[in-house]
Amino acid sequence: MASISRDVPAAASSRFDLIIAGGGIYGVMLALEAGKRGQRALLLEKDDFGGATSLNHLRTVHGGLRYLQSLDLPRFFESVAERRWFLRNFPALVRVLPCLMPLYGRGLKRPSIMRAALLLNDVLGARRNFGVAAAQRLGPGKVVDRRAVRAIFPAVDGDGLKGGALWYDAAMPEHQRLLMEILRWACSLGATALNYVRADSLLLHQGQVRGVLAADVVSGQSLEFRAPVVVNAAGPWCRELAQKFHQDFPGLFRRRLLLFNILFKKRALSGHALALIPPGRPERAYFVHNWQERMLAGTGEVLLADDATEPSPRPADIAEFIADLNEAVPDLSLGEQDIEHVYSGVLPATPSGKLAGREVILAHGEHQGPAGLFSVSGVKYTTARLVAAKAMRRIFPASKARSPLAPPADANSGRCFLAYDWTAPLASSAAADIRMLLAEEAVVHLDDLLFRRGGLGENRRRVMELLPHLRPLFPWSDLRWQQECDRVQGLLKAQP
Numbered sequence: 001m002a003s004i005s006r007d008v009p010a011a012a013s014s015r016f017d018l019i020i021a022g023g024g025i026y027g028v029m030l031a032l033e034a035g036k037r038g039q040r041a042l043l044l045e046k047d048d049f050g051g052a053t054s055l056n057h058l059r060t061v062h063g064g065l066r067y068l069q070s071l072d073l074p075r076f077f078e079s080v081a082e083r084r085w086f087l088r089n090f091p092a093l094v095r096v097l098p099c100l101m102p103l104y105g106r107g108l109k110r111p112s113i114m115r116a117a118l119l120l121n122d123v124l125g126a127r128r129n130f131g132v133a134a135a136q137r138l139g140p141g142k143v144v145d146r147r148a149v150r151a152i153f154p155a156v157d158g159d160g161l162k163g164g165a166l167w168y169d170a171a172m173p174e175h176q177r178l179l180m181e182i183l184r185w186a187c188s189l190g191a192t193a194l195n196y197v198r199a200d201s202l203l204l205h206q207g208q209v210r211g212v213l214a215a216d217v218v219s220g221q222s223l224e225f226r227a228p229v230v231v232n233a234a235g236p237w238c239r240e241l242a243q244k245f246h247q248d249f250p251g252l253f254r255r256r257l258l259l260f261n262i263l264f265k266k267r268a269l270s271g272h273a274l275a276l277i278p279p280g281r282p283e284r285a286y287f288v289h290n291w292q293e294r295m296l297a298g299t300g301e302v303l304l305a306d307d308a309t310e311p312s313p314r315p316a317d318i319a320e321f322i323a324d325l326n327e328a329v330p331d332l333s334l335g336e337q338d339i340e341h342v343y344s345g346v347l348p349a350t351p352s353g354k355l356a357g358r359e360v361i362l363a364h365g366e367h368q369g370p371a372g373l374f375s376v377s378g379v380k381y382t383t384a385r386l387v388a389a390k391a392m393r394r395i396f397p398a399s400k401a402r403s404p405l406a407p408p409a410d411a412n413s414g415r416c417f418l419a420y421d422w423t424a425p426l427a428s429s430a431a432a433d434i435r436m437l438l439a440e441e442a443v444v445h446l447d448d449l450l451f452r453r454g455g456l457g458e459n460r461r462r463v464m465e466l467l468p469h470l471r472p473l474f475p476w477s478d479l480r481w482q483q484e485c486d487r488v489q490g491l492l493k494a495q496p
Contacts, residue, residue: 002188002408003440004180008216011192012223016042018395019212019225021199021241022233023047024054026378028183029388030233035189037392037399042225043183043191044214046198048448050179053235053345054381055452058261058287058298060273061086061094061170062382063128063138065121069108073124075357080125082383083170087136092412093178096138097171097289100152101275103143104160107282114165115143121167141167153270155331169273173291174417176452180441181411188408196444202230202245202370209372218444229395232375236346239377242362246369252360252377256306257349260313261298262321263340263458268295269329276328284324292420292458294340297325303353304346312344341460341495348377355379359387361394416454425469434473446474446484447491460492 018034020027023045034041045051063083064076086094103111118141129137149156149164172178183193196217203211203224211226234241239253268290276286289296300321304311313321322334348356359378365371374395378387392399416433426434437443437453449470450457457463467485474481 002184002410004184004187004193004442006194006196006442006444007192008194008197008219008221008223011042011194012225014042014192014226016040016192016225016227018042018229018231019044019199019227020231020233021212022235022238023049023183023193023195024052024233024235025050025179025182025381025384026235026376026387027231027233028179028186029384030231030376030391031186031191031193032182032189033385033388033392033401034396035186035191036401036405037396038190038402039392039396039399041186041191042227043186043193044197044199044212044225045193045195046217048195048444048452049183049193049442050176051452053347054179055176056259056261056343056345057175057381058289058296059172059175059291060097060287060289061172062380063121063125063169065117065167065169068117068120068124072357076124078383078386079380080128082386084128084130084132085385086172086382087132087138087170089407090172090178090181090412091133091136092414093174093181094136094170094172096136097169098272099167099169099275099287100144100149100270100272101165101277102149102153102156103162103164104279105162106277106279109165109277111143111163111165118142118165118167136170138168138170141165152272153274155269155329157328157330165275166272171273171289174455176454177416180453181407184441185407185411193442195442195448199230199241200244202373204370207371209370229372229374231391231395232373235377238375242364242375245373246364246367249362249367249375252362252375253348254351254356255349255353256304256311256346257353257355258302258304258311258313258344258346259298259355260300260302260317260321260342260344261296262300262318262342263291264295264297264334264338265340266295266334266338268293269332276325278324278327280327281324286321286325286328288325292455294420297321298343301355303349311346313342318342341458347379359383359390361387361391363394418455420455420459426466431473434470438473445487446470447488450488451491460495463488463492 017039020030020043031041031043061083064079067076122140144164199212199214201213232241274288362375364373443449
């Protein structure tokens with residue numbers, strides 16, 4: 001069974017085919033695609049795996065419906081194919097997501113236009129279910145009448161309601177487990193993954209990459225890791241790391257766009273995901289999901305100043321977000337007191353401040369930089385695997401992915417799923433899962449377990465109540481345990 005072993009000295013004494021700096025979804029997918037091609041990857045993450053933008057999203061695996069509006073067919077087909085990849089490979093972690101948009105006859109959101117759009121979506125996405133298990137297949141979209149909309153979404157604003165657009169997408173409710181299972185799959189194919197190891201500088205010989213000098217954040221030790229290729233996949237820090245390793249390339253991350261989603265304490269409005277448009281702001285659309293029977297809404301956007309650090313939405317941004325939802329659903333009566341947690345992450349933006357449309361794969365050697373240094377900057381979680389495959393084809397043009405290749409069976413075992421409304425003490429099965437995580441998934445800090453190995457920490461109000469029940473599972477001294485609990489409490493207080 002594949003596991004993630006944090007053996008830093010062993011990695012420093014080994015040689016790899018490539019080193020990946022960055023342990024978000026793009027770095028993890030790069031490690032996976034390298035392994036599928038027989039290339040041995042070392043992944044270095046300065047904090048914990050999947051701990052930044054990859055942790056903070058709406059848990060949707062998007063198809064390409066949104067791209068039909070601009071007739072961006074290449075992105076449409078890519079999104080449909082990658083959504084199918086997730087549904088086919090992770091049936092226990094990626095599920096069908098029914099979506100409903102109430103229609104009021106405004107602009108392009110009229111029943112006749114949406115009926116044509118949904119038909120086009122189904123025709124162009126005819127292969128969306130190819131190789132997918134029956135339970136994971138996406139049905140055809142359609143326009144439904146007012147009565148059907150009210151049955152699905154009882155709180156819908158009935159003033160001027162004409163009907164609703166109904167279609168199917170995909171969701172990853174256990175998104176932390178999905179990323180970790182993909183990383184474990186990569187490790188089963190030969191990758192080594194080290195969290196809390198920061199890549200500081202390149203090792204070079206006559207202009208050719210030979211590896212990196214990195215710091216083990218836990219021990220404070222500096223070590224050399226060897227490989228002829230280094231891939232910068234540092235997400236929001238991608239441009240900064242490119243400048244450190246070679247020079248600044250503004251195209252990697254021209255501007256920074258903060259995206260945020262909010263989990264509310266309120267019960268979900270529907271079993272479907274709802275696409276809601278505030279009447280006073282028709283240019284804005286919000287998706288409201290049913291996540292563990294709670295209301296998860298997104299996505300807010302804030303263009304960040306170039307000097308912003310540790311970004312999170314301002315109170316005014318959150319207030320505007322809530323006001324929009326209240327306008328879209330007049331009886332909702334949301335307030336800031338209903339917020340459970342605000343998730344935020346940073347993605348690349350265009351010079352005009354819009355979300356970037358395409359990934360960037362940069363070979364620094366083609367720009368008078370070190371041969372063997374590459375930078376990858378991506379946008380969508382859904383297409384991260386495809387971008388990784390494109391990068392591998394460029395870095396190792398002679399290699400080919402092995403096919404068919406499926407994740408280890410344990411990846412779809414449903415392990416480490418915990419309900420939002422868990423009760424303490426934990427069930428014996430949950431305790432067994434946690435012991436497995438501690439043994440096999442490089443848990444360095446208590447918050448790694450709570451927030452990034454599964455959903456234990458999603459119920460933020462009850463995290464501190466849970467900690468005494470976790471204490472027997474950790475071999476740490478009482479002093480270390482108290483330090484870790486203080487660290488968790490500090491993280492909770494720092495949330496917006």
